Amino acid sequence: MRRTAIIGALAALAIPFSASAASATTASPDAAEAFRYSFSCSSPEGAEANYSFADGITSTTLYYNNHCSAAFKVTLHFGAFEDCFSTPRGKSSAVFREGLISISKGC
DSSP states (O other), X not given: OHHHHHHHHHHHHHHHHHHHHHHHHHOOTTSOOOEEEEEEOSSSTTOEEEEEEEEOSSEEXXXXXXXXXXXXXXXXXXXXXXXXXXXXXXXXEEEEESOOOEEXXXX
């Protein structure tokens, strides 16, 4: 009887421990927040140019997937600095300086 009580007490202790261990692995303070943008194209109808990035320490990699029939221009905002980026058709990435804050359609 005493052995059953000890096993039950240990099981009760294991539940809170496993819950806190699971929540610790799902939220990492070191993980960079990813930003995603999507802009509609003029042609073909319904197509989009999609972008995502997470700011790095020394640079930012911008991932893009341009479904438009031609190059698509966006403005990259780096705080007080802006840069025009002509996105080629297809899926790839480009590396820029650190500090990319947002992306807007057109240049």
